[in-house]
Amino acid sequence: MKRIFTIKKDIKRNIFSVISIFFLVSVVMFIYETKMRIYDINSASKTQMIFILISIIMGFLSIYKDEKNTLSSVISTTGNKGLYIFSKLTANFITVFIFTIFLYIICLIGILKLPDINKYFFYVTDSVKYMTLYYLIVGFTASVIGMIVGKLLPNKFGMVIATIVGLFIGPLGRTFIYFIPVLKNYELTYKILHYINIAQFSFHHIAEVHYLFETERILFFLKLFNLSISLIILFLIYIFNEKSNRKGIVKTFLFAILIFIYTIPYMINFNDYFVMLNGYDTPFTLANAEIRHHKVSENLTEIEEGKFTIDSIKGDIDIRKGFDFRGKVSITLKEDTDEIYFSLYHGLKVNFVKLDGKELDFSEDFYVRKVILDKKYSSGDKITLDLDYSGLTAQYFYAGDKAVFLPNYFNYLPYPGKNNAISGETNQMVVINQLYCNYPVYYEFDVKSYYDVEMNLEKDGSGFKGTSDIGVFIVGGNQEVVEIDGVKVIYEKSFHNNQDEIGRKLEIYKENRIALINQYGFDVKEPEYFINLKTYYNPLVNGMTVLSENILYDNILDTKSNEKSIEMLYITYFLSDKHIAKQDYKVRVLIKDLINYTYNDITLGNPEQSNNIGDRLNPDGSYNTLRILYDAKEKFSREELEAKQLKIFKMAKGKILTLDEVIEVIEE
Structure with a gap:
């Protein structure tokens, strides 16, 4: 009976490849992150990038090593070309599954270390469930793409191409490539890039399950579609490549099929179905709007x-x-x-x-x-x-x-x-x-x-x-409503054992409201509703995600933790006051920063950095507000800075201020 290439042997070889590649890629990513200081490569996206690279190279090696030993003889040994492909896919899937479970266990260990786990259970369980499914689908897709590259380019150059493809379809590809078509307004180019990229968009927001309730479905649909197309292409390669001796022409033809299948939804305007679903906005529009926020807002006055x-x-x-x-x-x-x-x-x-x-x-x-x-x-x-x-x-x-x-x-x-x-x-x-x-x-x-x-x-x-x-x-x-001292307090269910803390925050708000009225002369309404959004643990970025408390009536944020400070209250009232909100965007930002720096230290890292802030004016003649605020913080006391805030607030109620007028008050 003909010997069949066993899945067990492939799994052992894959696991060895994964362990080897994991350490190699981890070291490279660590050096790259340290040297380049890329803020986007947080712990979540870095793990994702490593996972994609490992999976795609694993898939490449699973085919490349057989190609070196003449694939035709391997297939003739198995006696079944379809069984050969199936065994490779099964081995890759099991390997990816094992690695995914490994990541899942790491997350569980992190969860068990959390204090008061009952507070965060809703977020953490949803996040881990989503992350596990995501890695399983994406890892398997990457391994299939690696198999495609391994079949088309069974040489060392193919290894380089597989690595480049892995970078392109991962978070780094999204970070460095996607914003070019957005800035240039090349919408079709952006859609194609978004479509073929299997990385998660804003992956660090997964734990913040608020945002991804609906986008989960769209993203999973796209990733499953990518996986299906990759599998179809893989089988087409084996079918066409075995029927012709003109391998160069066949490979070119297969690459054309790959490009055509991946881009055809956009060529015939099917993007509403594949990307938007039920009229949802396109990723291009969202990204373009994020950039446009900054451009448009600079001219926004009222x-x-x-x-x-x-x-x-x-x-x-x-x-x-x-x-x-x-x-x-x-x-x-x-x-x-x-x-x-x-x-x-x-x-x-x-x-x-x-x-x-x-x-x-x-x-x-x-x-x-x-x-x-x-x-x-x-x-x-x-x-x-x-x-x-x-x-x-x-x-x-x-x-x-x-x-x-x-x-x-x-x-x-x-x-x-x-x-x-x-x-x-x-x-x-x-x-x-x-x-x-x-x-x-x-x-x-x-x-x-x-x-x-x-x-x-x-x-x-x-x-x-x-x-x-x-x-x-x-x-x-995930919210409940309870009445405390005549105020309806809306809080998250995971906070059900912390009503005393919510009540304490409400009292802090009331005290700060009186302070705003007495010290600044603001007419701050007595709230009927108080929204408390808690601080919760984000296991994917290994840190705390802070959602500040929101008062619905006037959009006034409660203090974060310091009962004596009303800094955030000042800031948000400044941003929402009907007179001050009409000020020029740059003026609003400058005053917000003034309030922030009045009650907080300006952290610049090491002492030498204070000399590197720059001069009072930038090279283009515009104001260097960081230097102006830093010097004001050094020169004036907290009481003097508070007096400057009050003066600016009173000036703003009567007219539209210029940046020069605000800076004059800060520096006088």
């Missing part, structure tokens, strides 16, 4: 109120899969016009706009939606639009089948005018524009979800209704 006011919003909200809204928006025009603009978070895609049953033409540009009315209307006219939109929300403001957290100030409902939901981000703090109607609007929603939700409206069967002048928030799923 929130535009638009050509109309909203009288009522009624409709169905479905948060079982992302966020879907279908309903009626009644508006009153403020001027004669035949077109209107409204703002909506860029991850939400408008499906149609109708007036009196007739579809209207509309266009979308990131946050701004332009609607062409059926005729020119006069000021004071009232019209009712039928509006349908759906999609994904954001990282910390999310909606999905497990939980929802959509604050009133987040732009998931239409807001009049051309506005950005997020005006910018600096020093790891997002500047969120307060895009909710601060005048009475009637809301009526029927909510479809897999869990109970809470709104700041009256409960009405499966929905909510009522009038609000602070917009509407939706929370639920």
Whole structure:
């Protein structure tokens, strides 16, 4: 009987290859990270990169070693070409599975070391489950791609190509290659690169399960599709390559098949099906918008109120899969016009706009939606639009089948005018524009979800209704509601044994509210709702992910830990105050940093670094605000810096400040 190449032998060889490659790649990645200081290569993406490289090289070697021993004789020994391929695939899958279980055990060990594990159980178990499935699919896909390269290029040059391919389809490929087409606005190029890359997008957010409730499905679909295509190509290679002696032509033809199959969805506009699914925003749009945040926000001076006011919003909200809204928006025009603009978070895609049953033409540009009315209307006219939109929300403001957290100030409902939901981000703090109607609007929603939700409206069967002048928030799923001292406190279920701590934070907020009123003269509302988002452990980046507490009414953040400090309270009130929020973006950022540095030390690493901050002016003549703030911190006391803050706040209530005026106050 003909000898069959055993799976057991292949597994032993694969495990030896994995162990050898693991140490080699780990050393290379460590040196690379140390030398290049690539901030994106955190512990999660570095592990992912190593895993992909190991898997693809393992797949390459499983074929390459047989090719060196003449594959035709190996197949003739097995007696079955299909059985040979199947045995290789099975051996690779089992090896990847073993390595995945190894990573899973490491995560479990990390979890067992956590203090008060009951607080983080919801996040950690979901994260580990997702990570395990992800590594299993991606590792096996990479090994199949390695087998393809090993068959097409069975030589040492093929090993180099396999390594390059591994880097390209992993996190490094996404980091260094993807932003080029985004910056150049090459959308098709970006889509193709995104499609063939098997790495996870923003992999370090996996533990932050808020964001990936719905994107999980899209990502897994793409990865399973990539795996299926890779397997098809592998079998095509063996079928075509054995039928022709012109191997060069055949290999070129097979490479063409590879490129064609992977790019055809974009050539024939199937990307809505493969990438977006049900109208979800494309990764290109999301990445482009992230870059555009910074460019657009530099010229943002105030929130535009638009050509109309909203009288009522009624409709169905479905948060079982992302966020879907279908309903009626009644508006009153403020001027004669035949077109209107409204703002909506860029991850939400408008499906149609109708007036009196007739579809209207509309266009979308990131946050701004332009609607062409059926005729020119006069000021004071009232019209009712039928509006349908759906999609994904954001990282910390999310909606999905497990939980929802959509604050009133987040732009998931239409807001009049051309506005950005997020005006910018600096020093790891997002500047969120307060895009909710601060005048009475009637809301009526029927909510479809897999869990109970809470709104700041009256409960009405499966929905909510009522009038609000602070917009509407939706929370639920992993949150519970309890009343403490007359305030409805919404907190995460994993915090159910920590109500005393929540109550303590609420008291801190109340004390800080009084301090804001007495020291700064701000009119801070007494909260009716208090949202507490806890700090939880992120096992994939080996650190703590801090979600600060949010007060829904005025978007005021509670203190993080220091009961004496009201720094974060000052910062967020500064960003949300209706007078100060109209200031130029650069002015807002400078004042935020001034507040931050007033209550915190400026950490520059070693003492010599303070001399490397630069001069007061940059080479292009712009202000070096870090140097200005650093010198102010050295020169003035905390009380003097607080007095400067107060002076700037009072100035901002009367006019739009220039950067020169703010810097003059800081330095005087």
